[in-house]
Amino acid sequence: MDQELNDRQKSQLGELSREPFGMDLARRVTKYLKNQGSIAYNHRDYCGTGLFFLNGRYLHAAVDDGHPVVLWAEERGWSFGDPHAFAQWLAAQSDYSLSMYDNPQIFNNQTISRKRLEEVLGDL
Numbered sequence: 001m002d003q004e005l006n007d008r009q010k011s012q013l014g015e016l017s018r019e020p021f022g023m024d025l026a027r028r029v030t031k032y033l034k035n036q037g038s039i040a041y042n043h044r045d046y047c048g049t050g051l052f053f054l055n056g057r058y059l060h061a062a063v064d065d066g067h068p069v070v071l072w073a074e075e076r077g078w079s080f081g082d083p084h085a086f087a088q089w090l091a092a093q094s095d096y097s098l099s100m101y102d103n104p105q106i107f108n109n110q111t112i113s114r115k116r117l118e119e120v121l122g123d124l
Helices: 009-015 023-038 070-074 081-092 112-122
Strands: 046-054 057-064
Touching: 023 057, 023 081, 023 112, 057 070, 057 081
Parallel strands: none
Antiparallel strands: 046 057
8 A cells, every 4th residue: 555755754855865975975885884794773673774785785675673674675676786786876875765755654764864874984
């Protein structure tokens, strides 16, 4: 059943940045994932969305109990065997595009954002 964002969510969506993350940030994230494995919250139940390097693949996936929902990523085409393809995809993304605006139940709830990526990467 398709649901629409409510008025508050639509207002929040309009405030999210559409500026692409860019290749510099995307390359840094790709390198970080190769070395560290993930950028994801780890707590009970729904943990938002995260980025992973798992079994030789880069993923943007929903996270449940700290673990990536791999099938979810694969069904959406968010699973990449090639680091360059992943970096190109991530470079074109934005806070807006990764806000999960197509799902009001998880919209903008612990999703990947520029701020979150920059906080994790720090000065890397």
